Amino acid sequence: MGTIFYGGGGTAVHIEDRALAHLKVVISTKLRRGESFTLSWQHPEGQPRGRSTLWLHPAIPLRFVFDQAEPTTLSREWVERLADSANSSGGILLVPEDIAPAEDAPQR
Numbered sequence: 001m002g003t004i005f006y007g008g009g010g011t012a013v014h015i016e017d018r019a020l021a022h023l024k025v026v027i028s029t030k031l032r033r034g035e036s037f038t039l040s041w042q043h044p045e046g047q048p049r050g051r052s053t054l055w056l057h058p059a060i061p062l063r064f065v066f067d068q069a070e071p072t073t074l075s076r077e078w079v080e081r082l083a084d085s086a087n088s089s090g091g092i093l094l095v096p097e098d099i100a101p102a103e104d105a106p107q108r
Contacts, residue, residue, distance in 0.1 A: 001014050001015070001016060001017065001067055002014070002015055002016065002017040002019075002020035002021075002064065002065060002066045002067055003015070003020075003064075003065045004020065004023075004062065004063070004064055004065075005061075005062070005063040005065065006054055006056075006060065006061070006062055006063075007060055007061060008060075008061060010061075010063075013052075013054065015041070015094070017066050017067055017068050017072065018072050018097070019094060019097070020064060020066060021066070021071065021072045021074060022074060022075065022078050022079055022082055022097070023039070023082065023092070023094065024064050025074065025079050025082075026079060026082045026083050026086050026092060027039070027056060027062070027086075027092070029083070030056070030086055031056065031058045031062070034058050035058075036055065036056060036057045036058070037055075037056055037086055037091045037092065038053050038054065038055055038056065038090070038091030038092065039053065039054045039056055039091060039092045039094070040052065040053040040054075040090070040091060040092065040093050040094065041093075041094035042094075053091070075097060077098070078097045078098075081095060082094075082095070
């Protein structure tokens with residue numbers, strides 16, 4: 001389980017390492033461009049029901065911490081799905097990775 005530490009108080013957000021690696025790519029790209037946006041996710045089992053949203057801004061400190069020492073192999077399709085959501089008015093929505101595309105889904 002990886003962690004995003006966000007803001008001066010270092011608010012900790014726990015996200016599975018593989019998902020965090022994909023988010024890091026998208027978040028870093030947006031912040032490098034000077035863009036602000038939101039990141040939303042549903043609370044995992046074991047936490048109170050609901051969802052959370054963070055407002056991400058280039059001027060607010062952000063740190064990614066991974067439990068695994070070795071970087072994961074990234075899925076281009078998952079990065080693209082997250083990036084597409086990042087460019088929407090709703091911001092990044094952390095969605096699960098789809099290993100196999102749906103049979104009727106268009107191929108990229």
